[in-house]
Amino acid sequence: MNFTAGDKFIFEEIKVKVIEVKADSVIFEVSETGYEGDEGGLMEVPNAYLKEKKDQIRRCP
Numbered sequence: 001m002n003f004t005a006g007d008k009f010i011f012e013e014i015k016v017k018v019i020e021v022k023a024d025s026v027i028f029e030v031s032e033t034g035y036e037g038d039e040g041g042l043m044e045v046p047n048a049y050l051k052e053k054k055d056q057i058r059r060c061p
Contacts, residue, residue: 001054008060
């Protein structure tokens, strides 16, 4: 799956927005998790993990 800054996805039931694409990882901003206080946080996810979980990643409508 290709990631571009600004794209929005649902990943492991978390709505995220791509902030930066690095050579070996993607940095996401958390948009919504269902838990108050998580929104706006950043998470860096290794490409290997994203490839392993690709069937759980969907583009937001």
